[in-house]
Amino acid sequence: MTKKNIVTRDIKMADVIHMNYLLLPVINRFDIKLGFGDKTVEQVCSEYGINLSFFLDIINTYHDPKYFPLDKMREYPINLIVNYLLKSHEHYTQKMLPETEQMIDELVHSCRGDCDNLRLIEDFYKKYKTELENHLKSEEEKFFPYVKALIDKKEKEKNLEAIRRKYNFSYASHSIEHESVITKLLDLKNILIKYLPPDYDHGKCNNLLYWLFLFEDDLRDHERLEDVILLPALENIEAQYRQNK
Amino acid sequence: MPFSVIISEPSYLMKRGLAALIGDILHAEIIFLDDTHELNHYLDMNMVQAVFINEQILNEMQDPELFFQLKADTRYIVLSDTPNIRNKRKFDAVLNRNAQKDDIVPLIEKVLKNEINATGHEEAILSSREQEVLKQVAMGYTNQEIADRLHISKHTVISHRKNLTSKLGIKTVSGLTLYAVLNDLIPKDQIK
Structure with a gap:
């Protein structure tokens, strides 16, 4: 899997949506609101008190049908x-x-x-x-x-x-x-x-x-x-x- | 229209890996069922193109031979650790659980070849028998009832259902009913 195809903690949250707009409702479900400027995924998650690794796994599961984090899940x-x-x-x-x-x-x-x-x-x-x-x-x-x-x-x-x-x-x-x-x-x-x-x-x-x-x-x-x-x-x-x- | 494929295999990594490989070859809906009772129940209720079943699960069944006769049009592939597997004539292929990708892919392609070739090439014109079966399905009759009403075997009913489902691209009974009413095959007030 190339890095481009996976959402990581240091990507800007705005870029996640540019990368795949179908992730919008998924992000909504974490009660994250738009308007996050240039903050990274990690920064936004910490601001909202969201488990970063769980957020990434959920997002990537939706983003890539082959994503399969067995050990962590x-x-x-x-x-x-x-x-x-x-x-x-x-x-x-x-x-x-x-x-x-x-x-x-x-x-x-x-x-x-x-x-x-x-x-x-x-x-x-x-x-x-x-x-x-x-x-x-x-x-x-x-x-x-x-x-x-x-x-x-x-x-x-x-x-x-x-x-x-x-x-x-x-x-x-x-x-x-x-x-x-x-x-x-x-x-x-x-x-x-x-x-x-x-x-x-x-x-x-x-x-x-x-x-x-x-x-x-x-x-x-x-x-x-x-x-x-x-x-x-x-x-x-x-x-x-x-x-x- | 997508295939339905059942994988009945206890090893988590094994079933996920197999599902990923099948997904590379064809567009399939993959259902995981490890319990033999649930597996039989599901096969009874649904159109399934292929079943990948672990040998151990198979051996736990009361009558494995009967299992292979359950659906005439379904392909059965046994996942086995042993080269000398019994009942070889009854199913379509054996997949060694230690096989490598280069062996697995051609085997799946070979066994499902007719299925793979069939998709996308069929015209959505139903034969008169298929239309008759469709009407009965839309009126809410079960496979056995349809067989009795049309004086044909249950296997024939299932085979007609499989063909008309694949021709129309509609899988559920309520979807088929809607199609039948839209096309004046049955009047609206006959829907059960």
């Missing part, structure tokens, strides 16, 4: 990771989902011919929105509490299966839900691009498509973050659990 306190993931959930429910709905609404209102087709798209999206919200909620109510219970050593029970049952968490349904929320978004894009008769305002449809591409990328990175950082850390904790039996 196991050392992060899991709360740090879970809190970050919760921030992303907030971003999806409060920003991505409502704004997508708004854009679809505008597209429907720009209808010029048979509006039934556009209403079908609207219905499809509403169902999708509910599904994604339920998935995020299930992570917040089952998966994260399970993870937290293990790190806080709250459980007297030593059998991991029993603890998973208690929190109603299963790896299988988790992985399938993850896959489904991304694939449906891909289907929606494809239907808009290939199959929907174009009786609408094209500018509005383009905006929606740009937005859906961003949304899908963000969801994929979010999923990767869980796979690359959270799950290995969890495997580690589960292994310790088994040893202490």
Whole structure:
């Protein structure tokens, strides 16, 4: 990996965004505001009290799909990771989902011919929105509490299966839900691009498509973050659990 | 449209490494499933082009031979430490866990050759049988129900579903339903 392709502590924070503007929402999720002048990544992180190494790993995981800091990722306190993931959930429910709905609404209102087709798209999206919200909620109510219970050593029970049952968490349904929320978004894009008769305002449809591409990328990175950082850390904790039996 | 590939391998480094190599060859969605129950469940519910499965995990199954028959169109590659592996006829290839990159890449390319060639060249014209299966899927029937209704085998249904999914570039049932309604294949009020 060349140095150019990776964000390091001595790069100016402004240059990080010039390098890859898709990192903007990721930086937002650390509650970092714009207007950082010529400060480096390290300076900005220290100003906001952010764990520098964690910030760099998160940013680079989004920036380069092959970035894979195995050694370090196991050392992060899991709360740090879970809190970050919760921030992303907030971003999806409060920003991505409502704004997508708004854009679809505008597209429907720009209808010029048979509006039934556009209403079908609207219905499809509403169902999708509910599904994604339920998935995020299930992570917040089952998966994260399970993870937290293990790190806080709250459980007297030593059998991991029993603890998973208690929190109603299963790896299988988790992985399938993850896959489904991304694939449906891909289907929606494809239907808009290939199959929907174009009786609408094209500018509005383009905006929606740009937005859906961003949304899908963000969801994929979010999923990767869980796979690359959270799950290995969890495997580690589960292994310790088994040893202490 | 992307492939789905399952990697079932306990070693973390091994599965990540394999995933990276597959990613270099083709655009694939890679799912990691180590639990045999979860693996079977996932295969039952989804279209999967290839399964890379560790020999140990395979041996833990009640009936490994049946596992290879689960999906007719899926390619099975066994990740093994031993050269003399049993049941050789039942799966598509063996990948030695100590193999080097130069051996692994051609093997993946060979096994998935038909899949790789198929993407991007197909025309999105559905055969009448595929259209029939699509209608049934859109109306909410399961593979077994569709097989019974159309008097064909479940494998044939799965094969039609795989083809129409790849022709249309739509993977989910709700996406296929939307397509079917948009194209007047089924009336809107028939959606379950």
